[in-house]
Amino acid sequence: MKVILVNERGGTSRSFNFGGLSKALLGLCLLGLPVGAFWLATALPVAESDVLDGRAVKAWNKALRKQQEQIGDAERDAREQLTALTVKLAEMQARLTRLDALGERLTSIAKLDEGEFQFGVNPAVGGPEDPGISGVSDLPYQPPEFLDVIGDLADQIEDRQMQLSTLESLMARRKLQDEQFIAGRPITKGWMSSRYGYRTDPFSGRRSWHKGVDFAGKNGSDVVSVAAGVVTWAEDRYGYGQLVEINHGNGYTTRYGHNSELKVKPGDIVKKGQVIALMGSSGRSTGPHVHFEVYKNNRPVDPATYIRRTGR
Template identity: 80%
Template sequence: MKIILVNERGATRSFNFGGLSKALLGLCLLGLPVGAFLLGTNLSVVETDLFDARTAKAWERALRKQQEEIGAADRAAREQLVALTVKLAELQARLTRLDALGERLTAAANLDEGEFQFGTPPALGGPEDPQVAGASELPYQSPGFLDVIDDLSQQIDDRQMQLEMLESLMANLKLEDEQFIAGRPITKGWMSSRYGYRTDPFTGRRTWHKGVDFAGKMGSDVVSVAAGVVTWADERHGYGQLVEINHGNGYSTRYGHNSALKVGLGDVVRKGQVIAQMGSSGRSTGPHVHFEIFKNNRAVDPASYIRRTGR
């Protein structure tokens, strides 16, 4: 076998091969493509195997991380749901207590039935706004969990407002009751002289008595028949030790002939409060309290006020 090689300059060179050389050369030429194919196939398989394994592990890690995040979100959602449920229960319990309190206060104040309505939804209303496009065509949606909580909060606000109004009304009623003149100015004793004409115990003449007298034990309690402000607490001619109280609305009362005074000028007194101790100071024949009631600066008969039992 003879092989001729030609270079760039056109020069030639020939090689002669024997039988053995030709066999080896043929084998090499035939083995090069087969070896290249097999090597490429092995490298491709190795690279493909390495890519699939890494990808699988990466996916596995990503999936595991997502599962952990989903689990954490689920736990947080459940915790929030439990907290909201507890809050809802607290709001419902608070609303129940407010309703019960409001009903008791309404009954205690003897208010007209229906003026304050606890335990029923507040009255609502109003015309539909035609300017809102498609407002009447919106589909019905059931209230959500947060909507229920908002509704409860609104109901509690409504009850709170009613209770505040009721408290103010009851305070006014209590003030009116405290200022309402009723009862006797003593805790023990009896009426010894009435309002009107009588025989004066010192002169024996027929004179006008503009109050009533209550006799009793020396030093026994003298009480205010209504709440008010003390406008006199001192000695006064004819009255001895006198307490005078202004009750507002044109009313005032006087308590005379006391042995000791328990209040001072400007003091605010409650109904039934002890203001003095019974005595015989001033123009008096024995321990008693001289009780007068003035309406618009004019003395009136205390009898009708004494018989009152209060509001």
């Protein structure tokens, strides 16, 4: 192969002869030019793509780490809430146990009919079956969720509280009735010196009607109310001397006469067994004693019937 090079300025020329090896090297060079150009054209985009892919991977890794942290925080919060719910459930169960124990104790103390108040068992419920939504009754049984269990427990506690409230009202009424129940003697020390009915009058010597009973004792000893009530009289009254009158409701009234000192005044609410006066000999009396009367519907009755009572 022969190559001639011509110089434009001097018009001279120069020739080169190539052998087989030279021809091969020259062909490789000529073929390498387009290959190199293609490589240069494609090498830069590939490198840029690699850079972009690396940034995306880092961004995804960062997002995943953040989500893992959020999941960890959520798990911790869930554990804390579950612990709090468990503690709350234990407190409610303990409260329910105390309510049951208290209710059973009060029921026993009140001597209520067996079965009237039942603590420790679920309240009785019932009613006709209503399928409601079609196919609901055919669904398999689903165990209650944790929150449903807490709700059921709260309902049981509310039921116990309702029973206790009813029991408290019942016991309060019964206690009030017991307090108003006239029973016992109007003194703490002394003896019965005169009974209800006809007797010889100690002043005139004639036969007269005695509408109460007399209890003799030591001057200044306690005079007590035989039942709870409201004081309607607390001052001097003809024949009775210093008198205390108490209205017990249900048509019952009691009177305590001949006292030396009064411990109550009109309008006072007195309890059963409360000291209302001190024994004396005021009014029409021959010595220290208390004249005790019982009225039912404004009519005097024999106090002996109520004195012998032992209470409810």
